[in-house]
Amino acid sequence: RGGDRRRWPALFGVIFLIGFGLAVGAFRMEYEEWIVRREQEVIGATEGKDVWVSGLVTEIKNVEYGVRVRLHDCELFEGDIDGRSLSLKEQKIRNLYVYTDSAEALYLGMQIMGKGICEIPDQGRNPGEFNYRMYCQAKKISGIFRAEHLEVLTGTDETKTAFTHLNHRYWQVRESIRKFGLLLERKLERISEPEDLGVLKAVL
Numbered sequence: 280r281g282g283d284r285r286r287w288p289a290l291f292g293v294i295f296l297i298g299f300g301l302a303v304g305a306f307r308m309e310y311e312e313w314i315v316r317r318e319q320e321v322i323g324a325t326e327g328k329d330v331w332v333s334g335l336v337t338e339i340k341n342v343e344y345g346v347r348v349r350l351h352d353c354e355l356f357e358g359d360i361d362g363r364s365l366s367l368k369e370q371k372i373r374n375l376y377v378y379t380d381s382a383e384a385l386y387l388g389m390q391i392m393g394k395g396i397c398e399i400p401d402q403g404r405n406p407g408e409f410n411y412r413m414y415c416q417a418k419k420i421s422g423i424f425r426a427e428h429l430e431v432l433t434g435t436d437e438t439k440t441a442f443t444h445l446n447h448r449y450w451q452v453r454e455s456i457r458k459f460g461l462l463l464e465r466k467l468e469r470i471s472e473p474e475d476l477g478v479l480k481a482v483l
Contacts, residue, residue: 311416311419312416314373314421315421318373318421318422319421321355321372322372322397322398322399322421322422323399325355325357326398327396328357329394329395329396329427330355330356330394330395330396330397331355331356331357331392331394332350332355332356332372332375332392332393332395332426333353333354333356333391333392333432334353334354334372334390335350335352335388335389335390336348336349336350336385336386336387336389337350337351339382339385339387342378344378345378345380345381346379346381346382347376347377347378348376348377348378348379348382349374349420350375350376350424352371352373353372353373353374354370354371354372355370355397356370372421373419373421374419374420374421375397375420375421375422375423375424376400376415376423376424377424377425377426377429378423378426379393379426382429384431385429385431387450387454387457388447388449388450388451388453388454389431389432390431391429391430391431391432392429392430392432393424393427393429393430394426394427394428395424395425395426395428396424396427397422397423397425398423398424399412399423400412400414400415400420
């Protein structure tokens with residue numbers, strides 16, 4: 280009986296820790312969803328307008344319809360640019376997916392700016408259809424930016440010269456790994472059967 284009495288506090292402690300962990304996880308999920316909804320309200324207010332977006336390149340991926348770039352710590356600007364002077368209001372967005380035709384001049388760790396249309400990801404309209412909005416939300420992506428023009432920000436402390444961002448060596452290592460992956464993909468395209476290529480690329 281004494282042993283049973285000693286086990287109960289330990290059992291209650293384990294139950295408490297599990298419950299606390301679940302509660303923290305649920306709160307964090309709700310908070311992330313709230314952040315995404317708030318940022319999507321900002322994006323929705325720019326619907327149909329040309330906007331400027333700047334941010335840090337953290338991912339570059341070839342997709343069927345071009346190139347997808349993940350931008351982090353983004354600033355969203357409305358209006359026109361006169362030289363390098365930005366007009367109208369400025370809004371912060373944590374992460375955006377940028378779609379463009381080509382990203383040959385881009386590298387991980389660069390600060391870039393682009394002009395185009397910003398929109399909220401499509402959530403699908405038919406039952407069973409892929410919900411791209413939920414997919415983006417799981418990746419902490421608040422919106423889609425369809426770029427007409429992209430440029431690298433260089434030359435001043437305010438814009439952060441490419442590869443002088445904090446942890447720039449980290450980005451250089453990641454960029455080297457990315458380039459190695461692209462090299463492997465090209466080799467796979469030459470030696471693999473078309474029906475196997477998609478699976479091999481996904482594994483890579």
